[in-house]
Amino acid sequence: APHPVALETSELTVAYGSFLAVRGVSLSVRRNSIHSIIGPNGAGKTTLFHALTGRVRPSAGSIRLDDKDISHTRDDDRVRLGIARSFQVTSLFPNLSVQENLRLASQGRTPWQALAPWRSINHNKEAMATAGEVMERLSLTQVAGRAAGELSHGQQRRLEVGMALAARPRVILMDEPTSGMGVDDIEAMKELIRSLAADHTVIFVEHNMGIVMNISDTVTVMRAGQKLVEGTPAEIRDDPEVRRAYLGNM
Numbered sequence: 001a002p003h004p005v006a007l008e009t010s011e012l013t014v015a016y017g018s019f020l021a022v023r024g025v026s027l028s029v030r031r032n033s034i035h036s037i038i039g040p041n042g043a044g045k046t047t048l049f050h051a052l053t054g055r056v057r058p059s060a061g062s063i064r065l066d067d068k069d070i071s072h073t074r075d076d077d078r079v080r081l082g083i084a085r086s087f088q089v090t091s092l093f094p095n096l097s098v099q100e101n102l103r104l105a106s107q108g109r110t111p112w113q114a115l116a117p118w119r120s121i122n123h124n125k126e127a128m129a130t131a132g133e134v135m136e137r138l139s140l141t142q143v144a145g146r147a148a149g150e151l152s153h154g155q156q157r158r159l160e161v162g163m164a165l166a167a168r169p170r171v172i173l174m175d176e177p178t179s180g181m182g183v184d185d186i187e188a189m190k191e192l193i194r195s196l197a198a199d200h201t202v203i204f205v206e207h208n209m210g211i212v213m214n215i216s217d218t219v220t221v222m223r224a225g226q227k228l229v230e231g232t233p234a235e236i237r238d239d240p241e242v243r244r245a246y247l248g249n250m
C-alpha cells in the first residue's frame with residue numbers, strides 16, 4: 001500500500017504585495033519519500049519553502065502536516081510539530097563547536113531566534129544525547145569539539161543538515177543541499193539523503209538535475225509560481241513542457 005501523506009498543501013498562494021510568488025500550488029508528499037522541487041530562477045521554490053516553515057504567511061490555501069492544519073502555526077511551533085529546514089545560507093554559529101551548535105539546534109529554535117546563543121546552549125542530557133546521535137549519523141563525531149567555522153565545506157554542509165536533524169523532525173526541508181560541492185561531497189550528500197528517507201520525509205529544492213533524477217521518488221516542477229508538472233524522474237524527463245521550460249538542458 002502507498003505510504004500515507006506526510007505533508008500536503010492545497011491551493012497554496014503567497015503574495016509579496018500584489019505579486020503572487022506562489023500561485024495555487026497543491027502538493028502531496030508521501031511519508032518517507034524523497035520529493036524534489038525544481039524550476040528556473042524565480043519560480044517560487046524558496047517562497048514555497050518559506051511558506052512551509054512559517055516564515056511567510058500564505059495569502060490563500062492551506063498546509064497540513066499529517067492531519068493537522070498548520071497554515072497559521074508559528075514557525076517555532078512548526079519545528080516542534082516536526083518540520084525542520086536545513087539552510088543553504090549558512091545557519092551555523094562559526095565560533096561554537098559542532099557539538100554546541102547541535103545542542104542549540106536540539107532546542108528547536110529557528111536560527112534567527114537564537115540570539116546570544118552562548119547563553120542559551122542546552123546542557124541537559126537529552127540535548128547531549130541528540131547531539132551525539134546526530135554527529136554519529138553525519139560522521140562528525142571526530143570533529144565534535146572543533147569550531148564549526150573551521151570545518152571543511154562538506155563537513156559544514158553536513159552540519160547544516162545536522163542542525164535540522166537535531167530538532168528531531170519527521171519532515172526535513174533542504175535548500176540546495178549540494179550547491180557549491182565537489183563530486184565526492186555530492187556523492188556523500190546523496191547517500192545521506194537516501195538514508196534520511198528511511199525515517200524521515202525529505203523535501204528538497206535543487207538545481208543539480210543529476211541528483212534530482214537520481215534520488216527523487218517524486219519531482220515537482222515549478223514555473224512562475226505555479227506547479228508545471230509532477231511525477232517520477234522518468235516522467236519528468238520525458239515531459240515536453242519540462243523540456244521546453246529548461247530549453248532542453250536535462
Ligand code: ATP
Binds near residue numbers: 039040041045046
Ligand atoms: P531561485 O532558484 O533563484 O532561488 P526561486 O524559485 O526560489 O528562485 P523565489 O526566491 O521564491 O524563487 O522568488 C519567486 C519570485 O518572488 C521572484 O520573482 C522574486 O523576485 C520574488 N520575491 C522573492 N522574495 C520577495 C520579496 N521578499 N519581496 C518581493 N518579491 C519577492
